[in-house]
Amino acid sequence: MSVHSQSAAQAASYEAAAPQFPRHVVTAVIVSHDGARWLPDALSGLLGQERPVQNVIGADTGSADDSARLLTEALGDERVLHLARRSGFGTAVDEAVRAAPVLTPDDLPYLKRPSGWDPVTRTWHDEAYDMPELPHGEPVQWLWLLHDDCAPAPDALAELLRVADASPSTAVIGPKLRSWYDRRQLLEAGVSIARSGRRWTGLDRREQDQGQHDQVRAVLSVSTAGMLIRRDVYEQLGGFDRRLPLMRDDVDLCWRAQAAGHQVLIAPDAVLRHAEAASRERRPIDCVGRSVAGPHRVDKAGAVYTLLVNARGAVLPYVLLRLVLGTFLRVLAYLVGKVPGQALDELAGLFGVLLRPGRIMAARRRRGKPAVEASELRPLFPPPGATVRATVEQVASNFAGRAAPDASAGGRHGAVESGPGDDDADFLEVEQFARLKRMARRPAPVLFAVLLLVSLIACRGLLGGGALTGGALLPAPGEVSDLWARYFHGWHDVGIGSTASAPPYLAVVALVATVCFGSTGFAVTLLLVASVPLAGLTAYFASRPLVTSRLLRAWASVAYAFLPAATGALAGGRIGTAVLAILLPLMARAAIAASGLRLAPGVRPSFRAAWAYALLLTFTTAFTPVVWPIAVLLGLGLLVLRFLDGNRDKIVAYLLRFLAVVVSPMVVLAPWSLSLLTEPSRFFLEAGLASKPGQASWLDLLGFSPGGPKAYGSVLLLGVVLAALGALLRDERQRAVRTAWVASLVGLLFAGLANGSGWAGPPALVYGLALLCAAAIGAEGIRTRMMALGFGWKQPVAVLIALAAALAPLWAAVGWMIGGAAGPVERRNPEQVPAFVAEESGSADRPRTLVLDGDAGHVAYSLVRGSGARLGDADIAAEAGEDSRLNDVVAHLVAGSGADQTDRLGGYAVRYVLVKDGAPREMGRILDATPGLTRMSQEDGSALWRVDRRVSRVAIVSGSGGGTAAEPVAVAADPVDAHTKVPAGPGGRVLRIADAADEGWQATLDGKPLKPVTVDGWAQGFELPASGGRLDLTHESPLTHTLWMTAQGLLAVVLVVMALPGRRRDVDDDLPEEGLAAVPAQPVEGEGRRARRLRAAQEAQAAAAPEAAVPGARDGADPVADPYAAAAQQADPYAAQADPYAPAGHDPQYAADPYAADPYAAGQGVPQQAVPGMPQQQPYQDWQGASQPDPYGAAQYGQQYPPAYQADPYAQHYGGAYDPYGYGQQQPYGDGTAYDGMPHEGAADGTTHDGSYREPRRDGSDQQ
Incomplete structure (x- = not known):
């Protein structure tokens, strides 16, 4: 017996009214699994359809909550199946379809010809016998699949059947899915699958529904949440694949339907809200394996299985190769992003399918040969490169941060006007002026542009043809492969040859050159010429926690960029100091965060800050090793300070962070770094040629100048020193000032030591940056402090110091531009x-x-x-x-x-x-x-x-004569190896190589190894026999070198991963932005921007807690944010439009449990009003919760005379809260003909002028 069926006796008593689209017989199947949180809304949406279903079957898969009871109370015990907890969605649907009878005209009398007897007038109407036996045509059986976490709109089924009625060849129709919370956010409007396995929706993240996808069109697949599928097609395809218990089962089913020649359409006017409970980890997944599986793993396994069993045989190898390579790339990305769980899920999902090839082959045999050509289905898949572009856009948006609301609201589907009208001109002028004001408030781009312009003017002589060389700089190799070879090879053809470790900075320069498309010359030019503007930019960003004044930050950044050590490094070709100038501000900020100097007493700094400091210290040590002992000395001083401050209980934590910072560079840069420890004087060297010692006096060092070309100081720089001294007189922030002074004195000490053995540029940068920090701290708020004092000698002195400090960087910039940056370094023939x-x-x-x-x-x-x-x-x-x-x-x-x-x-x-x-x-x-x-x-x-x-480099000499042989025989050779033929000769010959002897040299003659010897006490040689043959001379790197290089690369990757930010705390992604703000802030340690923001939010919430109580919160229970409250307050230009899915209000008593309230209950929303001229019977009463003993009153399915078949059963209206924005009978005035479609809908939704849908083409060529 169906929901709306009646017996033959009833048909004789009155004529049954036909529903909308009467020939379509719909059986709804709703599956629940721990979904009591969403099930009331789902049942209300199902049973409140304007076009009701003819039958409904519920299936509960061993729910541990009240889901089974809710289904039983709503549908009746005979309509609910109880399955095992490990049953998948497809299994539940198959069992429900098997239990649901096929309804015939005997069960649904309105499908048959009406009787000619009128019981009212007691007369016969002969015209009824002129009608066919089935006036509405042969009935079409449909299955409507629903999840327990999806709630259909009241007109969802009607819109689905409208498309089905207009397109008779369609087998599967899907609705448009919106978010459960943010009811304007689009989740899906059709779905496809990329060759990489990615689920492709073609939507932006958090894309809002503005009608941009409201066209009936062909798609590869639709979600099982709201899928309407013909019953005969479902049975023909064999239902869902049991190997896909959850996720990707929709794509597999629809793909098989497409391959069988059926059509899949999307009906965008049919709307469902979907919570995506399983994929968002709001409930466990019990249907995969013997233990609870994560959604990422299940989705990955489903994607791999779906692609391998449905792909054409010709492209199967390519699909398999792309799946494997793409998986390993994603695993690497997840590891770098500190998400090892998802990396393991990727591998488990891939190999969980690949290690069972028998299942794949059996599934491919069951599917057989497709009935359509691959070219017909190709437009339904994502275009080539679409997933790559989406990934790049996602990564770029993550780095760019949250965009302004006005800039991101439209998305890429936003409407574009052709141009402003007269009324908009004034507004656009104001908007442009506001944009200029925003640029002025963010001076970082302007600062970088100005510094770059000044640098280009000063470096005019360093731009052009040739290679940069001179001073400490040697020309770069022509190919980036030569740089990598110099770093990785164990033998270096320098001088007489050497197996010494290559400097690690070569790997960094090679990496930059690789990014610059293999141009080594451009990479070196970039690191030198752009060092000044990049140093100013990093100093500006790093100074953000130091001072709040943007003007002071800009001054300090410009002054730092034009320090004599920075300009002198460029003129002298000291690439190490140039790189240090760029990274030193970032390293100083990371050091402050790792030390915890800005944290409250007793709060531990985060380990990520320590790893970030270690990473930057490793990079700078590779170029300028002197920064490592400076960091060690400052770190030891911090440990002593923490011990004396009474933080002895935290001393172990600080010691571990200190060890991580100082040990990481030595380990990652080994074995090169080990030579620094064995010969400490090498700490004062840097990348490039050695410099002459003693280039600066102590007065030069006090004035920030390390000596050398274009590194002249200025008397005005004494203003910075005096400003830093004046900062010591400030009452507050003394710890920050004293810390800066300690760092400056340490830098000055090492500058004096380095000046005795080489160039003092790197420690002079540390000295200058520390004094600039102290000066900036002292200058913040100086005007207020001076105004609080009586006028005297302090004010003029402060003005003179400020004037000197302000003019110093300007004077340096002007002099640098006039004199030019070229010095010993120049661009010439290398x-x-x-x-x-x-x-x-x-x-x-x-x-x-x-x-x-x-x-x-x-x-x-x-x-x-x-x-x-x-x-x-x-x-x-x-x-x-x-x-x-x-x-x-x-x-x-x-x-x-x-x-x-x-x-x-x-x-x-x-x-x-x-x-x-x-x-x-x-x-x-x-x-x-x-x-x-x-x-x-x-x-x-x-x-x-x-x-x-x-x-000749390689020659044959006599054994007795050795290297002094009169007539050596030259042997052709390469720079290192030699592969040639040698002639026969007398015995006792020696093959002599003019390279230092080493165990790595190997030589063979016709494949036979030669005995190595040492010639002249230093040169490598091999004993040659009298016979000739083919000579093969090579140098093999020792195994220890290979292991060092491999370990170094792995440790560098680990260090980068440890320094990267970790994954944020999981929050429901489909919550609106206001809902995200409502999530309580958690205490987070560290000095990052997010940590400070969360701590501030936590303090604000704690301060506001005594003033405002959360309604409905129980004692001892945490208040739960109402996800609808924030959405209701959004100021949105679309809020006033008619929305059949507008959220109902919530009673405050349900604040502690937002799902305890029923949005469909009478009185929950707008007070109920009677619809004039309409009967007031209620075939389905309002849902009143699980405590209602008879939730549907007299409208039980098993009764003899269901009130649903009154004289006009479809003229009913459902009681309870009406929707003030509804259509037709949903509206308060109750006019059933009020919504007939807007006049322009014919062009928007794909209908013709007579209201019928055009038949879409499979290739999508009809879509514009």
Whole structure:
């Protein structure tokens, strides 16, 4: 017996009125699982349909709450199935369909021809017999699938059947889904699946429903929440796949329907609210496995299974490959984002399907060959690159933060006007002026633009062709692969060769060059030329917790950017100091956060701040190692301060954070960092060539100048020092001022130490930044403090100090622009030897050049390969140390002693000797007199000599003669390896390589390994047999080096992950923005922006708690925010439109439990009014909760005379709270014809002028 069926006896007593779309017979199936929270609304929406269903079956899958009881009370015990708790949604639907009978015209008399007998007039009407037996046509059986957490609008079923009636070939129709809480937020309007497995809705996050998707169109799939599917199609497809107990079962079913030749449409006028309880973790998932599974894992497994069993055979390998690669990329992204649980879910979901290939093959056999071509379904899938663009937009929005409401409300689907009208012109002018005011309030972009302009003007001589070189900077290699090779290879062809560790800053520069599309020259130019504006920008952002005045922050940032150490680093080619200038403000802010100096006593700082500090310290140590001992000394001072302050119970926590900070750089940068510990003087070196010591006096260091080109200080900078001294006189914030002064004194101390062995730029930056911080703190509020004092000498002195401090950066900027930034560093040809020498060095002999320089009392030399040294070679040479034998050769050469100098030079494969301009003239006269050297030319003041003998990097010499053999046989070689044929010769021969001996050298002759030997006490050699053959010479990096490099990369990734922000506390994503604000703030430790904001919100809530009590809150219970309260207060231009789904009001007594109130109960909303001219029978009384013994009164399904079949049963109206924004009979005036559709709807919803729907095409070509 159906909901609205009647017996034959009843049909004889009166004529049954046909419902709207009478030939469509609908059986509703509602499945519940721990859904008592949403089930009352779902049942009210189902039983309150304007076009009722003909039958309804409920299925409860072992709910632990009141869901089963609510279903039984609403539908009757005979209409509710009770299944096991592990039953999936598809299983429940299959059982419900099996239990639901197919209703025939015998069960629904209105489907048959009416009787000719009129019982009122007691007469016969012969015209009734002229009608066909089934006047409405053959009945079409439909299944309407509902979740317990979805509530359909009153006209949802009618709109679904309207589309079904207009499109007879349609098999599946779905509604438009909106959020349960934010009732204007779109969740789905049709759904598809990407090749990566992503569920694709084509909607923006939190996209609002403004009618932008209100077109009846073909889609790949619709959600099972509100899905209307033909019963014969459902049975033909075999129902849901039991391998998909939850999630992606809708896509699989609709995909199979599409493959079978059926059509799937979306009916946007049918609206359902959906809570998405399972996917948002509002209830457990018990139908997958023996334990509760997470929604991410279930969704991933469902996506993989759906793609593999439904994809065409031709694209199956591509789909599988993309699934595997995409999964591992997402796993890496989740690990970086500190979401290891979702990373494990990704792997478990993927391999949980792939490790069961038998299930996949069986499912593919059941589906068989598709009945439609793949090209017909292709438009229903996301276009290529759509998911990538969506991911990029999501990541960009996360970094950009929350946009302004006026900028983000429209989304990408917002309407665009062609232009402003006359009435809008004045408004737009005001809006543009407001935009300028907003830019003025955010001076960071303006500050960066001004600093960049000043830097470009000053660096005009450093832009153009050639390579940046000079000073401490060596030219960068031409290819980014050369940079990576210099860092990762175990053997470096520098000098006589070395296995020393490459400096870690090469990896950072290589990474920047990789981001810059492989341009190494642009990467170096960017780090140098943009160092000044980037330093000012980072200083501005880092100073936000320091002072609140934007003007003071801008001044301090500009002053920091134009410190002599920053401009001198650019002129001297000191890339290490330039990078430090960019990162030092961020590192200082992270250090303050990690130290907890700004936290209340007893509050521990967050470990993430310590890891962020460790990450920045690791980067800066790679370029300027001196910052590490500075950080260690300051950290030890902080530990002592914490111990003396009485925080002895927290000393262990601070000690752990201190160890994490100081140990991380040494571990990540090992083994290079270990040489710093064994030779502490190397801490005062930095990236590039070493500098001359003692370039600055103590007065220069006190004035922020480390000495060197373009690093001149100014008398005006003394104003900054005096301002920092004046900050010590301030009564408040003394801890911050004293901390800045301690850091400045430590920086000044290390500047003095570094000045004795090299350049003092890095510690001078620390000194200058700390004093600027102290000056900024002291200057904040100075006007108020000066006005509170009587006029005297203090005011003029303060004005003079402020004037000097303000003019100092301006004076430095003007002087820098006029004088230019070019100094020793310049842009020129990177070749350090004549062009023909560089060309000849690439020949098979691989000859080298000895470059001499120096003065009367000192000689400097370098052994050059190729066209000259490159970035990183000086650091590797310094790490390897000097070669005493080569020192002896050079000393004898410039002294003119001995006649065998050319033979000894040949042993090092030296073919040319170059004396640079500026060297003593006596050196040239000695070389002219040296036998075996011939002067070649003199160019740009440099002189060149050639060795008069055949030299080669790899040669065959006699065993007895060793390196002094008269006629060595040259062997063709590459820069490191050699692969060639050697001729046969006498026994006792030795293959000599003009590189330092090392265990990594390996040589084979026709595949047979050769015995290694050491030649001349330093060179690598191999014993050769008398026979010839193919020679293969290689250098293999030791296993320890490979392990170090691998561990270093993994530790760097771990350090980056630890420094990144963690995942925020989960909040219901579909809550409106006001609802999110209503979530109580939780106490969060740390110094981040979010931590401070949450602490402030918590304090505000605590202060407001005694003044306002939460209505309905019980003693000892936490008040629950009403999710509808915030939504009702939203000022929205769409709030006044007719909304059939407007939320009803809530009684204050239900504030503690927002789901205890019934929005459909009489009296909950607007007081009930009678509809004039309409009968007042109520076939379904208002839902009154589970305590109602007879929730539907006399309208029980099993009764003999259901009141639903009165003389005009569909002229009824449902009692209770009417909807003031409803349509037709829902409206307070009760005019059933009030809503007939707006005149313009014919073009908007796809109908023709006669009201029928056009038949959509499968390929979507009819959609505009």
